[in-house]
Amino acid sequence: MTEEQLVRYRRNILLAGFGEAGQEKLLAARVLIIGAGGLGSPAAYYLAAAGVGGLGLADPDVVEPSNLQRQILHSVKDLGRPKVTSAREKLQALNPDLTIEAVAGGFHAQNAPELVGRYDLMVDCTDNFAARYLLNEACVRGGKPFIYGGVLAYAGQVMTIVPGRGPCLRCVFREPPGEGAPTTSQVGVLGAVPGLIGTIQATEAVKYFLGIGDLLIGRLLTYDALTMSFFEAKVKRDPACPVCGGL
Amino acid sequence: MTENDAREETGLEVEVRLFSGLEKFFPAAGLGKACLVQVPEGATGSDLIRQLNIPADQVFTMFVNGRHAAPEQVLQPGDRVALFPPIGGG
Numbered sequence: 166m167t168e169e170q171l172v173r174y175r176r177n178i179l180l181a182g183f184g185e186a187g188q189e190k191l192l193a194a195r196v197l198i199i200g201a202g203g204l205g206s207p208a209a210y211y212l213a214a215a216g217v218g219g220l221g222l223a224d225p226d227v228v229e230p231s232n233l234q235r236q237i238l239h240s241v242k243d244l245g246r247p248k249v250t251s252a253r254e255k256l257q258a259l260n261p262d263l264t265i266e267a268v269a270g271g272f273h274a275q276n277a278p279e280l281v282g283r284y285d286l287m288v289d290c291t292d293n294f295a296a297r298y299l300l301n302e303a304c305v306r307g308g309k310p311f312i313y314g315g316v317l318a319y320a321g322q323v324m325t326i327v328p329g330r331g332p333c334l335r336c337v338f339r340e341p342p343g344e345g346a347p348t349t350s351q352v353g354v355l356g357a358v359p360g361l362i363g364t365i366q367a368t369e370a371v372k373y374f375l376g377i378g379d380l381l382i383g384r385l386l387t388y389d390a391l392t393m394s395f396f397e398a399k400v401k402r403d404p405a406c407p408v409c410g411g412l
Numbered sequence: 413m414t415e416n417d418a419r420e421e422t423g424l425e426v427e428v429r430l431f432s433g434l435e436k437f438f439p440a441a442g443l444g445k446a447c448l449v450q451v452p453e454g455a456t457g458s459d460l461i462r463q464l465n466i467p468a469d470q471v472f473t474m475f476v477n478g479r480h481a482a483p484e485q486v487l488q489p490g491d492r493v494a495l496f497p498p499i500g501g502g
Contacts (some may be wrong), residue, residue: 348502396444
């Protein structure tokens with residue numbers, strides 16, 4: 166590490182279980198963030214600030230006015246620009262140390278295996294279960310961890326998936342939600358809710374690379390902003406899971 | 413006593429926890445709080461969801477004793493059931 170890096174990351178390095186060795190691990194880590202919106206904004210900001218050396222951002226969308234209520238990577242001058250371009254600019258300005266890849270075509274069936282193969286850990290900041298199932302399958306096949314996050318209205322959920330060590334997403338959510346399942350565009354979402362869930366996802370990623378603490382493996386953490394409550398539901402692997410049952 | 417009455421009397425108790433808005437359909441449970449519910453013997457997950465007045469399409473996943481369970485799974489005495497709606501935004 167350079168003198169500048171020792172200064173920049175001093176508050177990390179001081180932490181018990183972190184040290185310079187921990188910071189070196191983060192600087193060597195490569196994290197793919199799928200979705201540069203409500204969850205992706207805080208997740209990417211904190212991972213960039215913490216010094217995760219390689220960040221990838223995948224999102225096919227452009228910034229729209231209705232995003233600005235919660236997607237704190239973007240601002241008025243970014244309206245109409247690709248989210249990944251806007252995001253990369255902010256993150257690079259925050260931390261020039263990082264290598265940031267912008268995948269403007271988004272994460273899809275064609276590039277999923279290749280992207281998952283090039284990164285050490287994925288952060289699920291997507292806004293639909295079809296994308297999550299694709300990510301889950303690619304990560305289970307590639308033996309790569311990912312951190313699921315979801316939000317709706319005043320509620321959020323988060324769980325860490327390490328294939329073979331705990332349940333995968335399909336162990337927990339077997340079938341896609343019905344057509345009538347509510348979305349944030351119908352029922353809204355309080356901006357601070359993805360802010361909090363995305364921050365937890367970033368925290369889990371850092372813990373994973375450092376090998377510290379207890380990850381949310383097999384622990385579906387649910388947050389309710391109205392009662393300001395967290396609940397944890399323990400969930401086991403399903404031997405009959407169509408995705409990870411054979412591991 | 414009819415056959416139905418007999419089944420009622422041989423009902424069983426399960427522990428239910430409702431999350432992320434499902435609790436509004438069965439306020440006795442409260443958000444994330446364990447609540448004991450009597451169900452008839454042979455009742456399935458779907459039967460329980462109906463008994464709790466939760467629309468079936470609002471339930472995304474059901475855990476029974478910490479494992480994903482199909483709606484047709486028959487409940488056993490003391491089963492711990494958790495129900496979640498889809499929380500899919502990002």
